[in-house]
Amino acid sequence: MNWIEPLTPWLLALVPIVLALGAATSARQPRERAWRTAQVSTLCGLVASTLLLALGAAGGLPAGEGGWQTAPLQLIMLLLANFIAFVVVRYSATYLQGEPRQTRFVALVQAVFASVSVAVLSDHLALFLLAWFAISMGMHQLLMFYPDRPRAALAAHKKFLFARAAELCALTAFVLLYLHHDTAQISVIVGAYGDHSVEGGTLSLAEQAAACLLALAALIKCAQLPLHGWLIQVVEAPTPVSATLHGGVINLGGYLLLLFSPLLLQSAPAQALVLVVAGLGSVLAALVMMTRISIKVRLAWSTSAQMGLMLVEIALGMVELALLHLLAHSCYKAYAFLGSGEAVEQDLLRRRAPGLSPSWGRWLSAGLISAAMVAGLVVLVRGVTDSPAFAANAPWVLLTGALTVLLAERGSERNSGDLVGFVGLAALVVLAYVGLKSLFAALLPETGHTISPWADLWMSALFLLLFAGYWLKRHGLHYRASQTLNRYCYAGFYLDEWVTRNTLRLWPHELPGRIKAKQLHTALRGSSL
Template identity: 50%
Template sequence: MDALLTINALKLVLLALVALLAVVIWRYSATALAGEQDKLRFMRALALTLTATVFTLLSNHLLLFWLGWCWISLSLQQLLLFYPQRPRAQLAAHKKALSARAGEILLALAFMLLYLEFGTADISSITSQATIQTSLGLYAHIATVLLVLVALIKCAQLPLHGWLIQIVEAPTPVSALLHAGIINLGGILLLIFSPLLKLSTAAATLLLVCALISTVLAALIMTTRISIKVRLAWSTIAQMGLMLVEIALGLYTLALLHLLAHSCYKAYAFLHSGNAVNHYLAAQLAEQTEPHVRHWLLALLAAAGMVLLAHQLMPLSSLSSGVLLALAITVLLMPSLARADSRRPLRVMLAVTYGIGLLALYCSGKFLLQNIAPTTAVLSTLADLFTSLVFAGLFIMAVLLRYHSRQRAVNQVFIWLNAGGYLDEWATRVTLKIWPYQNKAAAKPSNLSQAESLK
């Protein structure tokens, strides 16, 4: 008899992440909700959500995995509606519920097709069979496409992203749990079933195109936002899209490293969001220096050299990953070059040291994880090149929006991005037509609810 619950190296790493997030968020919640009358209800829903996540990760049976997936959504819904008197929180939870039900139906259909294709409901048996195959049957191809759609929905990719932006109405620990943990389930699903994805070019291409579009738009829209929490929410959409792009290209080790790093960062960012306001104000008061073209070129050349050096130590899996690293290091180095004063050499030295440290950390993480989620052959050279060009275009557009937003053409783009491309409005209208929503009677706000409303 096949085991209903199993653990392997990938699941062990993910369970360690869940345990870390659980301890941090639980302690934060216990302190933040100390004066809340419904604290017990919140902690109970949080415990159920965490338990459901662990159960889902351990599940080795299609039915158990699906039940755990549904369990996570239902328990999370209780956290999202912790303050039911907030209309925006109700609307966001309503939209989240509809997308969750759609994802659960698609996941059930995918699992049924996998059972028909492989004749077993054991997940490890399905992935083992797919590993030794050179092609998939029709049912498996359709199931893989459905898994991609489920991942896109779970990761709140555009245009089904509005609920993630509006869910900042929930208490801060809920935002930390959602953005650092639950939102990653789409990527985890595809990592578990990666042997199927690498055999389905149609599914991988669909994932690549949809995730790239969502990454670019979300990253650009984020630059137009002022609210700290809203910026973090848009950042999550962009980062989830980038992780899905890595999975689509077959860069599973990089995607796992990205998932772990993003989870830890977002948990810290949301739980530390109050102090982030002070940091933002301090940055606004600091002297701003607009960089020139030569500064960008110098930073880009230095970053390219550092990435090439890292490539000698730990070969990069694709051109797009190298381009992404080079652009990230460029952004890191540029501020130290732009401001001309007596301290510039010291700033440049510190920035270069920091960049080398980040690259060393990246290479170390990739080395440690390469046997857990091994990288396969890239989807195709054309896909890799196309992704690299998109990353370069995103970088150029972000620079234009940051430093040249007064130009007429750029300003028109800025206005459109500031409205979120009007995508959420369209999605909300469609959602409410499918599943009408009525505002429930508001209860008397608690003291903590009123305090959070003033943030």
């Protein structure tokens, strides 16, 4: 396929160009034509990204050409972004009927995903940072779709400030890497660490600082505690905006760490920063999520927890699991937000089929069965392969806990069934985990990273703490300690209040006043007359 090589830069540039043209055209068209244009442009982007991934898998694309990257990581992310864009546009065409600013919305969505396509394909530090900035500015406008809502304005203000802080961290890191390597080409910089020529602990001070700044930028972008409040409050925006944010944009912090993972995995301070902040944040966010009633708020807390877990996976060196997690989370969150209108029906089903609190005997038997299944699988996998992808113990601890809950909580009418059926389902989950992880490990280059025993022990302890907290909040609310924990979780540990108060003190922002229903009704009657 030598004839493809000169066309490669144009093929790669086709996706963002089509989306950008769609955005520019939609902004000048009537509503119906604007939606049709957006559907055509996002469909073209989806088809083009699918063909590019197929060509890349067949070896028909060169490693890098014309400032673009064609590695499996970039092509997979490109396909994911365009799939989310197509789904969101198709859904929004019906959901936003009657809204006065539909044309503005459809143009901004296409512009955001055009910038996402540039960011994931870019092989230049400056172009990557410019695309990242364009994504943030476009999302800011989408989050202010209802500018008269005080909570939406407050959330957008906090996100604006935190995004600038993350971009400043990334800019400083990029300057340090450019000065150290004398190149702005991302593939060259990452390749300097991917060949394992630099052993851990021998990085220069500038490289260590760059790794820590990249880790900090990813933590901020992924809305990790305590800078998470804006992510919870932006549910004031329309549901398609939430699907765009949670399904296609917030994952870019994880993509940044995936992209520079060879550098991160050779910097012990950067790894420790991610493991401590994201590890604790994922556990706390998961516990807080259990106290929320609103489906969109629950999903927002879940995103913060899932992003923290994904960053932890990268810091442990399990980049293949992190990429699998990123893809699954994006598709699930987009589906969950777009299907949030069915929350009432699902709640009624839960009320008609309340779960029974498992006995201690059932918990013990479920734990023993899960531990035996996972232990047998660990022995089998490590006997067949010595891949570092299966070296860590923390994921096996998490999997054992999840299977224990699955097997123990099978007592409601909705989850009724015999033990054999649930054991079969658990075995299917285990096999899917190993199979998909092996597939993504084959797609990505090996990191050659040896997992630190202390990091592995730290995450194993956090996962055990997570399941202990889950049991207390789900089955032990009659204990005083559980009631105290539930009170703090319901308040989000007061972290966002502290951050909001200090943020507004450092950078005040005038919020729109609350609209009184009677005044609005009178104004509408006056305008109609």
